[in-house]
Amino acid sequence: MTVQTTSAPIEKPPVTEVGAIGWLRANLFNSKSNSVLTIVCFAFIVYVIQAVVPWAFLNAVWTGTPKDCQAPGAGACWAVIGEKNRFTLFGRYTYDEQWRPALAIGLFLLLVGASCIRRLWGKALIWAWVGQVFMWAILMWGGVLGLTFVNHEQWGGLPLTLMMSVVAIVVAYPIGIVLALGRRSDMPAARGLCVAYIELIRGVPLISVLFMASVMIPLFFPEGVSVDKLLRAQIGFTLFLSAYLAEVVRAGLQAIPKGQYEAADALGLGYWAKMRLIVLPQALRLVIPPMVNSFISTFKDTSLVIIIGLVDLLNAGKIAVNDPPWRSFYVEMYIYIALIYFAFCFTMSKFSQRLERDLSKATSR
Amino acid sequence: MTDRRSGAQVAEKPKTAFWNDRDVRAVLFQILIVLGVLAAGWYLVHNTLTNLESRKIATGFSFMEREAGFSIGESLVPYSAADTYARAIWAGIINTLVISVIGIFLATILGTVVGIARLSTNWLVARIASIYVEVLRNTPLLLQLFFWYALVSEALPGVREAIRIIPDYVFLSQKGLRIPHIVANDIHGWMFALFLGGFAATLFWRRAAAKHQEATGKLRPLFWPTVGFLFGPAALVWLFAGAPLELIKPVLRGFDFQGGGTFSPEMIALLVGLVTYTSTFIAENVRAGILSVSKGQWEAARALGLPNNRSLRLIILPQALRVIIPPMTSQYLNLTKNSSLAVAIGYPDLVSILNTTINQTGQGIEGVALIMAAYLTVSLSISGFMNWYNKRIALVER
Numbered sequence: 018m019t020v021q022t023t024s025a026p027i028e029k030p031p032v033t034e035v036g037a038i039g040w041l042r043a044n045l046f047n048s049k050s051n052s053v054l055t056i057v058c059f060a061f062i063v064y065v066i067q068a069v070v071p072w073a074f075l076n077a078v079w080t081g082t083p084k085d086c087q088a089p090g091a092g093a094c095w096a097v098i099g100e101k102n103r104f105t106l107f108g109r110y111t112y113d114e115q116w117r118p119a120l121a122i123g124l125f126l127l128l129v130g131a132s133c134i135r136r137l138w139g140k141a142l143i144w145a146w147v148g149q150v151f152m153w154a155i156l157m158w159g160g161v162l163g164l165t166f167v168n169h170e171q172w173g174g175l176p177l178t179l180m181m182s183v184v185a186i187v188v189a190y191p192i193g194i195v196l197a198l199g200r201r202s203d204m205p206a207a208r209g210l211c212v213a214y215i216e217l218i219r220g221v222p223l224i225s226v227l228f229m230a231s232v233m234i235p236l237f238f239p240e241g242v243s244v245d246k247l248l249r250a251q252i253g254f255t256l257f258l259s260a261y262l263a264e265v266v267r268a269g270l271q272a273i274p275k276g277q278y279e280a281a282d283a284l285g286l287g288y289w290a291k292m293r294l295i296v297l298p299q300a301l302r303l304v305i306p307p308m309v310n311s312f313i314s315t316f317k318d319t320s321l322v323i324i325i326g327l328v329d330l331l332n333a334g335k336i337a338v339n340d341p342p343w344r345s346f347y348v349e350m351y352i353y354i355a356l357i358y359f360a361f362c363f364t365m366s367k368f369s370q371r372l373e374r375d376l377s378k379a380t381s382r
Numbered sequence: 383m384t385d386r387r388s389g390a391q392v393a394e395k396p397k398t399a400f401w402n403d404r405d406v407r408a409v410l411f412q413i414l415i416v417l418g419v420l421a422a423g424w425y426l427v428h429n430t431l432t433n434l435e436s437r438k439i440a441t442g443f444s445f446m447e448r449e450a451g452f453s454i455g456e457s458l459v460p461y462s463a464a465d466t467y468a469r470a471i472w473a474g475i476i477n478t479l480v481i482s483v484i485g486i487f488l489a490t491i492l493g494t495v496v497g498i499a500r501l502s503t504n505w506l507v508a509r510i511a512s513i514y515v516e517v518l519r520n521t522p523l524l525l526q527l528f529f530w531y532a533l534v535s536e537a538l539p540g541v542r543e544a545i546r547i548i549p550d551y552v553f554l555s556q557k558g559l560r561i562p563h564i565v566a567n568d569i570h571g572w573m574f575a576l577f578l579g580g581f582a583a584t585l586f587w588r589r590a591a592a593k594h595q596e597a598t599g600k601l602r603p604l605f606w607p608t609v610g611f612l613f614g615p616a617a618l619v620w621l622f623a624g625a626p627l628e629l630i631k632p633v634l635r636g637f638d639f640q641g642g643g644t645f646s647p648e649m650i651a652l653l654v655g656l657v658t659y660t661s662t663f664i665a666e667n668v669r670a671g672i673l674s675v676s677k678g679q680w681e682a683a684r685a686l687g688l689p690n691n692r693s694l695r696l697i698i699l700p701q702a703l704r705v706i707i708p709p710m711t712s713q714y715l716n717l718t719k720n721s722s723l724a725v726a727i728g729y730p731d732l733v734s735i736l737n738t739t740i741n742q743t744g745q746g747i748e749g750v751a752l753i754m755a756a757y758l759t760v761s762l763s764i765s766g767f768m769n770w771y772n773k774r775i776a777l778v779e780r
């Protein structure tokens with residue numbers, strides 16, 4: 018009996034299994050039906066490209082007048098965006114002062130960027146956000162430091178959209194936590210009230226809450242107290258979001274093992290100390306990803322203020338293309354606005370997915 | 383965590399003062415909350431009543447009996463401008479329900495297809511599906527509705543150049559989708575009755591097949607008998623009666639089509655927008671549901687000798703559905719609630735009609751209350767039904 022002491026020479030894998038060909042075989046042509054699907058999809062992509070590229074790029078009019086856009090053979094009229102960009106982004110804000118909302122948006126984006134870096138999470142960041150609020154008030158209203166006063170009825174466009182979402186989130190967050198705690202509490206009266214509120218708001222569309230805010234709030238206050246449209250919409254959003262955040266927080270509270278509550282009781286902590294020191298820090302960290310999803314919804318939902326006549330980003334764009342000479346170029350305008358919304362929402366959702374991975378890494382060891 | 387003292391300790395003097403006792407505190411706290419809410423409520427109601435009085439607005443629902451005076455673009459219930467507000471609102475409720483039911487049906491199918499496509503081993507299919515999902519769920523629904531509405535009402539050809547989807551029968555133009563009407567025939571009633579009878583027969587056959595399998599271990603065919611029972615007798619009767627089918631075709635006369643049924647541009651835009659938007663969320667639920675069933679389940683089903691379709695139906699789907707159903711419920715509710723955005727593109731749903739009513743009568747409080755009551759009823763019934771269904775399929779733990 019002979020024993021083979023040398024191993025057989027290692028052969029290279031066949032050319033058809035590695036590299037580009039191997040990838041194609043593994044991912045696009047791994048079975049008969051998949052090959053057919055690939056060919057169908059490819060035909061679809063080619064069809065879309067040959068329909069869209071000439072319109073959007075090759076024949077597009079990048080600058081010029083409505084006349085240029087209406088010339089025969091002209092494709093997309095991106096000139097409308099150059100012409101109407103300022104109005105779309107800033108609404109009816111005093112034209113010469115529009116650098117102020119632009120600067121405010123820049124500051125906001127900078128701080129949001131900083132907030133995405135987890136190394137910077139801490140007290141300083143919270144103070145930076147507080148400072149940001151004051152900066153926004155000064156920049157948007159003016160009236161101090163030599164800035165001319167701009168009434169908030171003139172606010173519009175992207176700053177209005179951002180501001181309404183951020184204020185709704187900041188104010189609704191603590192309300193949502195209190196509602197969630199109330200819903201989980203042992204006290205029947207508190208629990209009943211919280212359940213009724215949450216289910217009522219979650220059972221009706223946002224439009225009806227906005228209607229309610231705009232129709233009923235003026236009636237709620239004694240004669241002489243007037244609440245303007247912006248504040249009314251803001252109250253509506255906050256009421257709506259707080260009910261949804263309450264459910265998100267409740268999911269987190271339910272996920273905390275009973276042992277944590279009992280351990281806190283054993284230490285002799287009172288209810289509020291138990292929640293503040295033991296339960297909420299764990300629960301809130303658990304629900305960061307669904308919370309970001311709520312924020313994304315809120316950001317998209319602010320577009321509904323068009324119903325009660327505020328000029329947010331979407332409405333500003335819509336008003337801009339109502340200008341008769343530019344009237345037929347609404348598609349280009351909608352695409353531009355969609356891109357702005359997409360940039361914000363997509364970044365937030367990718368961030369939330371990354372955060373979810375990071376957070377689960379920390380607990381799944 | 384109430385502390386109940388045992389009999390021996392009752393005689394002892396409590397160590398804490400009564401205002402530090404947990405039970406007493408809980409009661410006091412709740413009384414305070416209720417009083418606070420009542421006081422705030424009373425304040426708001428009082429102000430509202432004073433304001434209404436000074437503005438001379440009458441409260442109550444008596445306006446519902448008055449003549450509405452506005453017309454509705456499309457309605458399933460017969461309605462004219464001379465009818466009452468109550469009837470207009472009823473037409474709006476029906477329109478909302480129609481949109482929601484059709485939307486839920488289509489979004490479920492589309493969402494399931496896209497969700498499965500995202501899991502496809504085919505790289506291109508998975509990529510296209512994920513681009514579809516990311517683009518649609520990261521832009522506001524309202525913007526998408528405006529986009530579709532503009533596309534339907536302006537980019538589609540005029541009536542004369544209408545796209546002939548099925549020549550002579552189905553036309554698509556700026557004025558919407560025109561389809562033929564079926565003229566009712568006595569035979570159709572009989573066919574429907576036979577269809578219902580077939581449904582009962584199917585249930586009976588399935589139960590008998592299950593008993594047969596339990597007794598002998600042999601499988602009986604299910605699919606073709608089901609099809610046969612449901613449609614066979616009705617089709618036979620139809621053929622014997624001489625295949626009566628009379629269609630009213632839409633015919634171009636003057637500036638518009640005459641005859642046949644219509645889906646208005648508003649309805650098409652609203653449906654396309656709602657269905658595509660909601661389908662992305664449903665797709666994500668379906669994907670998560672399928673991913674939650676482990677591969678071992680497929681292998682175990684195959685090891686038991688179950689054919690592919692039965693292992694999907696009996697082993698995989700019941701487990702995946704347990705994950706899919708609860709979030710699906712909230713997507714159905716969202717679609718129903720989002721249908722209220724119809725007001726922005728002029729489809730006469732409940733919110734849009736009540737909005738007109740509020741503007742004409744000034745009965746804001748009643749209008750908002752009606753919207754909320756209607757949606758609450760729909761929401762609670764959908765979630766009630768889905769909870770019942772969810773319980774039926776839930777895991778029974780010992």
